[in-house]
Amino acid sequence: MSKVTVVGAGNVGATVANVLAHQDLVREIVVLDIKGDMARGKALDSWQQASIDSYSTRLTGTENYADTADSDIVVITAGIPRKPGMSRDDLISTNAKIVTMVTRSIMEHSKNPIIIVVSNPLDVMTHAAYKASGLPRNRVFGMAGILDTARYRAFLATALDVSPKDIQAMLLGGHGDTMVPLPRYTTVSGIPVTEMISDEDLDAIVDRTKKGGGELVKLMGTSAWYAPGAAAAQMVGAIIRDENRIFPCCAQLDGEYGMKDLFLGVPVKLGREGIVQVIELKLNDQEMDLLNTSADHVREVMEVFEGLDIS
Ligand SMILES: NC(=O)C1=CN([C@@H]2O[C@H](COP(=O)(O)OP(=O)(O)OC[C@H]3O[C@@H](n4cnc5c(N)ncnc54)[C@H](O)[C@@H]3O)[C@@H](O)[C@H]2O)C=CC1
Numbered sequence: 001m002s003k004v005t006v007v008g009a010g011n012v013g014a015t016v017a018n019v020l021a022h023q024d025l026v027r028e029i030v031v032l033d034i035k036g037d038m039a040r041g042k043a044l045d046s047w048q049q050a051s052i053d054s055y056s057t058r059l060t061g062t063e064n065y066a067d068t069a070d071s072d073i074v075v076i077t078a079g080i081p082r083k084p085g086m087s088r089d090d091l092i093s094t095n096a097k098i099v100t101m102v103t104r105s106i107m108e109h110s111k112n113p114i115i116i117v118v119s120n121p122l123d124v125m126t127h128a129a130y131k132a133s134g135l136p137r138n139r140v141f142g143m144a145g146i147l148d149t150a151r152y153r154a155f156l157a158t159a160l161d162v163s164p165k166d167i168q169a170m171l172l173g174g175h176g177d178t179m180v181p182l183p184r185y186t187t188v189s190g191i192p193v194t195e196m197i198s199d200e201d202l203d204a205i206v207d208r209t210k211k212g213g214g215e216l217v218k219l220m221g222t223s224a225w226y227a228p229g230a231a232a233a234q235m236v237g238a239i240i241r242d243e244n245r246i247f248p249c250c251a252q253l254d255g256e257y258g259m260k261d262l263f264l265g266v267p268v269k270l271g272r273e274g275i276v277q278v279i280e281l282k283l284n285d286q287e288m289d290l291l292n293t294s295a296d297h298v299r300e301v302m303e304v305f306e307g308l309d310i311s
């Protein structure tokens with residue numbers, strides 16, 4: 001496994017490529033953007049960092065899909081980000097077309113890639129890539145849960161004054177304000193988080209996590225990129241190392257959690273073949289209600305997607 005393509009050389013795409021290059025795991029990273037010179041420039045900049053930070057991964061930029069031929073993994077970050085006042089769902093009509101076209105072009109040059117979608121609205125854009133690719137569900141999935149749990153872990157680390165490294169957490173649902181962080185599956189070095197923080201403070205952190213993307217959009221005028229880029233690179237790393245790591249990712253459900261044909265955030269095991277297993281947690285009634293509410297929201301956005309004219 002040694003060729004990764006990142007589509008979109010914007011804030012997130014450039015970060016994915018740069019973080020992944022620092023892992024020194026893959027032979028080659030191709031960064032593709034409709035703005036070819038931007039892709040070439042960012043790839044060249046990262047390649048010029050290689051001798052300083054000691055990695056061998058070769059980075060190139062392009063606007064030509066022929067250069068992506070035989071990619072093992074493709075990360076799709078192409079599309080518009082939201083601005084303050086917008087929801088991720090407002091991006092659907094523009095990004096659905098972009099993600100569909102990008103996926104079709106990728107599939108013309110790579111037979112059996114693994115596709116990781118980052119573009120928003122994430123759950124539905126992952127469905128769009130799945131549909132356009134014709135690949136099986138284990139090879140097309142989305143990045144959101146690693147980012148959302150990372151935010152949750154950061155807020156907990158601040159509140160408890162501990163290292164975020166020691167906080168383990170799980171989160172379910174769509175990548176939007178209905179996401180479901182799971183305090184019952186959150187520990188600090190094995191200690192249930194509920195033994196270390198008051199219910200009131202934990203509720204406030206859960207709420208801040210759900211709105212975590214919007215907090216950054218408000219601060220910066222566009223959406224986040226450091227943590228999102230690192231999260232997607234972590235998924236690529238787990239696949240290439242064939243680690244069978246368990247992460248919350250956006251995966252197509254096929255009966256798990258009582259749902260079918262829906263892309264939603266759930267814990268999955270990630271290895272060389274992509275999703276090796278979707279893990280079903282034993283949720284209590286309250287958690288299941290929250291997950292159903294989140295799934296209903298994703299279904300509503302799916303209906304908008306189905307009504308779009310994408311030729
Ligand atoms: N899943 C998640 O957790 C996250 C998702 N996002 C989403 O990722 C996407 C990218 O965000 P940013 O990198 O901040 O945006 P950006 O505007 O910095 O970069 C997007 C890039 O996509 C390129 N692009 C547009 N159409 C294209 C096409 N047809 N082919 C190839 N490239 C194309 C643009 O030229 C631009 O360089 C947005 O949709 C954003 O909402 C961002 C952060 C987290």
Ligand SMILES: O=C([O-])CC(=O)C(=O)O
Nearest residue numbers: 082088120213214223224
């Ligand atoms: O908030 C956004 O629009 C981008 C995103 O998905 C995130 O940072 O979680």
